[in-house]
Amino acid sequence: MVSTNTELAYNSKIEGEVIVSRADAVINWIRTNSMWPMPMGLACCAIELMGVGASRFDIARFGAEVMRFSPRQADCMIVAGTVTYKMASAVRRIYDQMSGPKWVIAMGACASSGGMYRSYATLQGVDRIVPVDVYVSGCPPRPEALLDALMKLQDKVKRERSAKNLLSA
Amino acid sequence: MSATVDVTTALREKFPQATLRDSLDHPAVNLPAADVPAALRFLRDERGFDLLADLTAVDWAEGASPRFTVVYHLFSTAGHEYLRVAADCVSDLEPAMPSVTALWAGADWHERECYDMFGIRFEGHPDLRRILMWEGYPYHPLRKEFPLAGIETPLPDAEVAAATGTKVIAAPMAGGPFVASPGEINLTEAEPRAKDESWNERHEKPEA
Structure with a gap:
């Protein structure tokens, strides 16, 4: 019998209150759309990061507006600014304190x-101390560039084998 | 103008070893290191130089003697005039200078920075620690023999160093320090960049 169903949205009467999907898809869907950033604002990039959080660019559209100043509650560390060697240990420690799964945007x-800080005091790339998922070019990057980085990171998370990783952990 | 002439004259009457120092802007004097606390106290209490605007040092490079000169910039908030006082450190290898934190509390961090960057010990300072670089850093970066790129040393935090296997490395200079071009209207042109872009990490520097 050909169904005459014209429902476009989820209708619990028709579906029997059951959704069939893959665990990966569900887990990644949740993770990508509630990625709480740890704002590691160390220099002028932090100002652009604030711009991304404000109404004009509005990172809330991507579910990442909840800047968490406690690493325990954050998923994604956004390293915004110059990391000196003196600060490097603090950055690494905060990364260590974040609960997994966790990601880093440089x-x-x-x-x-x-x-431009080719000098004795500056860490030559934060990837020397933490694993970086997405790099953003610019000095400082435009807010759109950071939003693009977040979307790139979301695409990356969507491809993760989350269920397998969870079960094997 | 007469007031500023007076201050150097009065200082030289009181401290006969003081000499006039060449200066393009404000009046300036040289002092022996031993006279520094007494002379600066005289300038503060008798001549109204109540503000220590800056305290820094000059490294005249290895081999020069005297090698280190500490420079004080004093300002009189009542007389609206500056005075520069310079004092050579007696020792070239272990430079030291009497602290003036008793005269100006603000000298505290200036002297710490000066100690951090040049290795000049300020005798009588209440808390002479490094202020910009971390405790235990083995060099004084503003000394002339210290390269801008830095020298390989361990990270300040041993745990982080063990976890990451990272060290403080000499920064790749790739055509020299990155400098901005002042006065350029085109921001793309004015952006900080190496002036000599003919070489980098992948392409050797061409023979001169």
């Missing part, structure tokens, strides 16, 4: 490579 030239 925002701007300084966090990605040391930027």
